[in-house]
Amino acid sequence: MHMHKLEKIWLIFGISCLVIFLTVVGVSAFYLGNKPPSCLTTVNPETVGQEKPFNEPGLHKVDGKAWDYELVYVASAFSYTPAQVEVPLGAKVKVIATTKDVIHGFEVAGTNINMMLEPGYISEYTTTFDKAGEFLIVCNEYCGAGHHLMFSKIEVVK
Amino acid sequence: MITSTAAKVKVDPRDAKLSMAHFFVAFSALALGGLMGLLQTLVRSGKWELPWGIDYYQILTVHGVLMGLVLTTFFIMGFQYAAVSRTTGGHSSAARRAGWIGFWVMLVGTLMAATMVLLKEASVLYTFYAPLKAHWIFYLGLTFVIVGSWIDGAAQIMTYARWRKNNPGQPSPLLSFMAVINTVMWIVATLGVAATVLFQLLPWSLGLVDTVDVLVSRTLFWYFGHPLVYFWLLPAYMCWYAIIPKIIGGKIFSDSLARLSFILFLLFSIPVGFHHQLTEPGIDPAWKFFQVILTFMVVIPSLMTAFSLFATFERYGRSKGATGLFGWFRVLPWGDARFIVPFIGMAAFIPAGAGGIINASNQMDQVVHNTIWITGHFHLTAATSVVLTFFGISYWLVPHLTGRRLTKAMNKLAIIQAWVWFIGMVFMSGSMHIQGLLGGPRRSAFSTYGGSEQAAEWIPYQIAQAVGGTILFLGIILVLIIFVNLAFFAPKGEEEFPVAEAENPEEKAPMVFENWKLWLGITAALILFAYTIPFIDIIQNAPPGSKGFQTWSKW
Amino acid sequence: MAKTVLKTNQKTEMEDRSSLKGTLASVFFLGIFIIVTWVSVYYLFVDRF
Numbered sequence: 001m002h003m004h005k006l007e008k009i010w011l012i013f014g015i016s017c018l019v020i021f022l023t024v025v026g027v028s029a030f031y032l033g034n035k036p037p038s039c040l041t042t043v044n045p046e047t048v049g050q051e052k053p054f055n056e057p058g059l060h061k062v063d064g065k066a067w068d069y070e071l072v073y074v075a076s077a078f079s080y081t082p083a084q085v086e087v088p089l090g091a092k093v094k095v096i097a098t099t100k101d102v103i104h105g106f107e108v109a110g111t112n113i114n115m116m117l118e119p120g121y122i123s124e125y126t127t128t129f130d131k132a133g134e135f136l137i138v139c140n141e142y143c144g145a146g147h148h149l150m151f152s153k154i155e156v157v158k
Numbered sequence: 159m160i161t162s163t164a165a166k167v168k169v170d171p172r173d174a175k176l177s178m179a180h181f182f183v184a185f186s187a188l189a190l191g192g193l194m195g196l197l198q199t200l201v202r203s204g205k206w207e208l209p210w211g212i213d214y215y216q217i218l219t220v221h222g223v224l225m226g227l228v229l230t231t232f233f234i235m236g237f238q239y240a241a242v243s244r245t246t247g248g249h250s251s252a253a254r255r256a257g258w259i260g261f262w263v264m265l266v267g268t269l270m271a272a273t274m275v276l277l278k279e280a281s282v283l284y285t286f287y288a289p290l291k292a293h294w295i296f297y298l299g300l301t302f303v304i305v306g307s308w309i310d311g312a313a314q315i316m317t318y319a320r321w322r323k324n325n326p327g328q329p330s331p332l333l334s335f336m337a338v339i340n341t342v343m344w345i346v347a348t349l350g351v352a353a354t355v356l357f358q359l360l361p362w363s364l365g366l367v368d369t370v371d372v373l374v375s376r377t378l379f380w381y382f383g384h385p386l387v388y389f390w391l392l393p394a395y396m397c398w399y400a401i402i403p404k405i406i407g408g409k410i411f412s413d414s415l416a417r418l419s420f421i422l423f424l425l426f427s428i429p430v431g432f433h434h435q436l437t438e439p440g441i442d443p444a445w446k447f448f449q450v451i452l453t454f455m456v457v458i459p460s461l462m463t464a465f466s467l468f469a470t471f472e473r474y475g476r477s478k479g480a481t482g483l484f485g486w487f488r489v490l491p492w493g494d495a496r497f498i499v500p501f502i503g504m505a506a507f508i509p510a511g512a513g514g515i516i517n518a519s520n521q522m523d524q525v526v527h528n529t530i531w532i533t534g535h536f537h538l539t540a541a542t543s544v545v546l547t548f549f550g551i552s553y554w555l556v557p558h559l560t561g562r563r564l565t566k567a568m569n570k571l572a573i574i575q576a577w578v579w580f581i582g583m584v585f586m587s588g589s590m591h592i593q594g595l596l597g598g599p600r601r602s603a604f605s606t607y608g609g610s611e612q613a614a615e616w617i618p619y620q621i622a623q624a625v626g627g628t629i630l631f632l633g634i635i636l637v638l639i640i641f642v643n644l645a646f647f648a649p650k651g652e653e654e655f656p657v658a659e660a661e662n663p664e665e666k667a668p669m670v671f672e673n674w675k676l677w678l679g680i681t682a683a684l685i686l687f688a689y690t691i692p693f694i695d696i697i698q699n700a701p702p703g704s705k706g707f708q709t710w711s712k713w
Numbered sequence: 714m715a716k717t718v719l720k721t722n723q724k725t726e727m728e729d730r731s732s733l734k735g736t737l738a739s740v741f742f743l744g745i746f747i748i749v750t751w752v753s754v755y756y757l758f759v760d761r762f
Contacts, residue, residue, distance in 0.1 A: 109597025120701025140599035144709025
């Protein structure tokens with residue numbers, strides 16, 4: 001089997017690009033801590049509303065942790081609780097969410113907060129809210145007749 | 159001399175009949191699925207509503223199932239069956255019987271699933287994620303489609319095996335080899351979806367078990383879901399590698415490298431499903447990243463393909479006396495629909511592939527996951543690169559099989575069709591990509607999200623999608639006109655089934671490529687390596703199972 | 714004298730006929746397109762919270 005010299009050059013170039021891409025995202029994920037949301041904690045989806053922290057959805061100030069606030073959401077067809085929150089600009093927030101029924105999406109439009117909510121699993125993502133304004137949370141995984149009516153709002157305020 | 163005899167090699171008429179049966183189902187699916195697509199874009203524009211209680215998510219399910227599963231599977235099986243027949247000298251009667259049985263089982267399964275969708279018993283989209291619980295007949299229908307495709311694919315494998323036995327020590331015909339690679343990949347991949355449907359969803363929907371493990375089901379689905387898209391793509395690559403060179407009057411750049419790229423697809427298409435689950439809880443991020451690396455491996459055969467195709471074109475152009483860096487580009491047969499229709503598909507694969515690399519880039523998926531960018535992405539890959547190539551194939555294959563000719567008028571209409579498709583897709587897919595980057599979600603009916611400013615920004619793009627969708631629907635009408643013409647009305651005659659020869663025919667492909675024990679062994683090893691530990695983790699750490707939900711609107 | 718000129722002409726023609734420099738240029742355009750789009754979306758990822 002023979003490979004043309006120019007094809008070798010192209011493949012070396014192409015594969016090098018792929019290696020660089022992988023290195024960039026790999027270092028960012030595992031060294032800088034930008035892993036995609038992959039929380040391994042589970043919960044009973046039937047009793048989710050009675051258990052901590054989901055018995056009190058909303059924004060809570062916390063002390064002694066690597067983040068300043070915890071923002072807790074419970075999703076169910078076709079709404080998020082809470083429906084509206086205000087987050088102080090610059091706050092480091094751990095978003096914690098789960099679903100009571102079917103699979104939902106949890107996407108804060110225009111940000112990197114974008115995770116799947118699956119029954120029995122807790123989804124978490126920690127980030128610093130460093131842009132002011134109103135952000136829409138949309139369900140981006142089909143969940144039924146009211147899928148497109150399922151939303152919530154976050155106001156990042158100074 | 160060789161070419162003139164090769165041109166006369168025909169697909170056996172009995173095989174032609176079975177291929178055409180597949181195409182009738184495929185193009186019917188295109189007609190109905192295309193109409194659903196048009197309706198979706200109109201609903202999403204916010205200017206129009208569905209009449210008679212028809213539900214957006216019901217037509218979305220119809221569109222996804224018909225376009226993603228029915229059109230593709232039936233077209234691919236029909237095309238590959240014909241390609242194997244053409245390059246091996248025809249199927250045996252046993253293989254032909256297997257093909258027909260497979261065809262009917264798939265068709266019965268399709269009708270079962272379709273009936274449940276029409277009755278609003280299965281508005282679960284083509285991904286049918288549990289715990290949305292559809293009617294058991296829907297899942298049984300899907301099982302029939304999968305099992306039918308195995309029987310159908312077995313026909314190709316039987317004929318390939320017979321050819322190998324009769325020609326010991328010879329590399330098999332390139333098109334047959336490629337068809338069998340794709341069928342084998344399909345069989346290995348569908349084991350995952352068959353497992354979730356048979357062992358989880360069917361017993362659960364029948365009420366034999368109360369709950370379902372959602373993450374296991376999703377993981378099995380995506381074990382299948384990514385090779386599924388390569389199952390669509392590889393027949394297009396078959397055309398690009400082994401048919402297009404003949405159409406333009408050139409040669410295959412390298413037979414061996416074409417085979418190597420297909421083997422790489424077999425190895426790396428399957429153990430990569432986690433890149434569809436990057437933002438999911440319950441899966442260890444290290445295993446996600448491992449599958450991301452494997453996903454990047456599957457880019458390599460596409461890089462090889464890009465080089466080979468350009469090289470075929472350049473060699474041909476220079477043989478015609480073209481000079482300069484890009485002179486060869488101008489002498490390509492731009493007036494031949496059999497070339498230009500798939501060529502537009504190839505060109506679309508440049509942005510499509512670039513988008514795919516972005517989607518697979520681990521945490522970068524958070525920017526685009528489940529936004530309408532993804533919908534834009536697979537409308538470039540599947541609905542442009544793949545489907546335009548399928549159209550380009552049918553423009554010579556249908557008349558070849560029906561003993562008719564592609565007339566000048568139809569050739570011209572086919573070229574117009576492809577450009578209409580291209581323009582429609584620029585509008586639709588382009589605006590989907592932009593809206594997705596702005597955060598617009600996929601799989602959603604029209605919504606202002608409580609008067610949100612961000613959602614208001616998305617609406618102009620949705621109107622552009624409706625414009626694109628309308629143009630694309632015109633494209634579908636043109637395809638159907640051409641298909642019906644070529645199947646029933648075009649003048650009788652002979653249309654060539656083009657099969658290209660390699661540039662260096664004396665350079666035989668290494669026989670190791672036909673060593674199935676080796677390649678299946680490596681495929682299995684990669685799958686086991688990528689999936690065993692995370693899958694055991696998922697099962698061992700599973701939360702309580704989910705009971706079923708039917709949250710969609712019913713009649 | 715005339716003979717040598719003919720020979721070089723033939724050689725360049727042969728080289729030109731088997732040349733793949735246009736192919737290399739084309740795939741590099743493709744590569745650059747991939748890099749530009751990837752970097753743009755990576756920039757979005759870094760810029761967003």
